[in-house]
Amino acid sequence: MTTNAFLTDKTVLVTGANRGLGRALVDAALDHGAKRVYAGARQPFTHPDERVVPLTLDVTDIEQIKLAAKTVEELDVLINNAGVASYAEIGDRAELERMLAVNLYGSYDVSHALRHQLLASQGTLVNVLSTSAVAAVPVLPGYSISKAAAYSLTQVLRALLTPKGVRVHAVLAGPLDTEMSKDLDIPKTAPEAVAAEIMAAVADGVEDIFPDAGAAGLAAGWFDAPATAMQRELAGMIAA
């Protein structure tokens, strides 16, 4: 077993945990010695490891979110992973709203509901985004817009929560070999490899994480870029 201190004997919640990257993140947390992993899913599932606690959690259902926040009394690491994508054209407002409901408001509502637990534990918040948050994919308009908004949310939460002891990370992932990207005939990275990279980067304190080859091009120069410097400068207004 490999262990990362931020996970060893810690309690973790992963949304969208039933398949794809979410399932790989659950297994990675277990591999790193997590004490308990809440596996949030619209259809809860059983996992062979007894440390996994199934949690009914549709991230667009505010009542389920409130109930989850009551059930989860202690939490060290929250991973907002649940997501949806759509090729619907930009004129399809209903699809844009569906993307925003899951990819933006889902993460917003779950993070808000669990903030007391994260503040109490001086914990870690991880928002799974996409390279489309910073370089829009025009054939995925609603998805790109929602991920860009969720990246902005992540920056705001980072500025507000870091001074209070909660670390906030963005995962800017490239194409993954999951159901979501099954129709894309391009190089994709296995979710297990991406999950391992995310855990290693969080342990190393990397705030914006580029966990795969498809995202590597963006990572080059990112941490010295003017936009990144300005993010830090503006965050400093809160810290002050």
Ligand SMILES: NC(=O)c1ccc[n+]([C@@H]2O[C@H](COP(=O)([O-])OP(=O)(O)OC[C@H]3O[C@@H](n4cnc5c(N)ncnc54)[C@H](OP(=O)(O)O)[C@@H]3O)[C@@H](O)[C@H]2O)c1
């Ligand atoms: N695949 C890619 O190429 C790629 C690239 C960059 C970033 N990402 C991001 O990685 C994350 C995981 O995606 P994936 O690749 O693993 O895709 P996936 O296999 O399609 O999994 C998506 C997960 O989100 C869940 N979900 C969808 N709507 C939900 C809701 N309302 N409430 C709770 N859970 C919901 C799904 O649950 P159900 O089974 O109930 O539908 C599923 O568990 C997403 O945030 C995605 O945007 C993916």
